[in-house]
Amino acid sequence: MLSPMEEDPAMWDHYLDGHREHEGLARALDESGAPDGRIWNGHAWQEWDSWGETGLVTFPLRAGGPAALRAECQCLWHGPARTLDADPSVTAAAVKKLDWEFHIAAATVAVPPRDFEEEMNDLLSRLYALVQDRPLAALGALRELEGKIGPQRSVAVGCARRQGESWQKVADALGVTRQSAWEKYQFAGTGADVDAAYARTTPPTP
Known part of the structure; x- marks a missing residue:
C-alpha cells in the first residue's frame, strides 16, 4: 500500500x-x-x-x-x-x-494566510515571555489588544455579511452557533454600530 x-x-x-x-x-x-x-x-x-x-x-x-x-x-x-x-x-x-x-x-474559507498565522504565533510567544518577566506590562498589552480585537471582529462580520456570506458561515468562522452569532452581531452590515466599530479600528502604523 x-x-x-x-x-x-x-x-x-x-x-x-x-x-x-x-x-x-x-x-x-x-x-x-x-x-x-x-x-x-x-x-x-x-x-x-x-x-x-x-x-x-x-x-x-x-x-x-x-x-x-x-x-x-x-x-x-x-x-x-x-x-x-x-x-x-x-x-x-x-x-x-x-x-x-x-x-x-x-x-x-476561514483559514488565515500562513504568514499571518506565523506572525500571530510570534506575537503569542512574545506575550508569553512578557508574562513571565513583566506580568503587569503583559496585562496592559492584553488590555490594549482586547480593546482592538472586539471592533475588528465587528468589522469582519460586517464585511462578510456585506459580501453575501451567510450567518452560518460567519458562525463557523467565529466558532459559535448561528443563533449566537446573529444575536451578538445582528447589526453587522448596516447601521451606526458598524461605523463606530470602523472608527475604533485604525490600522497600526508600520
Whole structure:
C-alpha cells in the first residue's frame, strides 16, 4: 500500500500558501454502505486500507465488489455514499467535484494566510515571555489588544455579511452557533454600530 504522502493519481491534493493542507480520495463502499479497504485510483481498484498519516482509521477488505463510492479526506471527513456508475471513474469524478471540493471550500474559507498565522504565533510567544518577566506590562498589552480585537471582529462580520456570506458561515468562522452569532452581531452590515466599530479600528502604523 502506498503512503498517502507519495505522489499518486488517486489522490486529490489541496495546497494553501504553497503547503499541502488536505488530501482526498474516492473510497469504496460495500452494499451495506460500510467502507472497504479499496479506493478507485483512476483506472482500477487499489488496496488502501488506512490513512497512514493518522493511523486512526482502518478499513478491511470486504467480500464482493464495491457498490458505491464516497469522497474521503485525510482530516477524517467523508462525504455521502454515491452509487457506482458503470464506469467508476464517473462516480469518482462526481464525489470529488460535488463533495470533496465542497468540503475543501468550507474547511479553508476561514483559514488565515500562513504568514499571518506565523506572525500571530510570534506575537503569542512574545506575550508569553512578557508574562513571565513583566506580568503587569503583559496585562496592559492584553488590555490594549482586547480593546482592538472586539471592533475588528465587528468589522469582519460586517464585511462578510456585506459580501453575501451567510450567518452560518460567519458562525463557523467565529466558532459559535448561528443563533449566537446573529444575536451578538445582528447589526453587522448596516447601521451606526458598524461605523463606530470602523472608527475604533485604525490600522497600526508600520
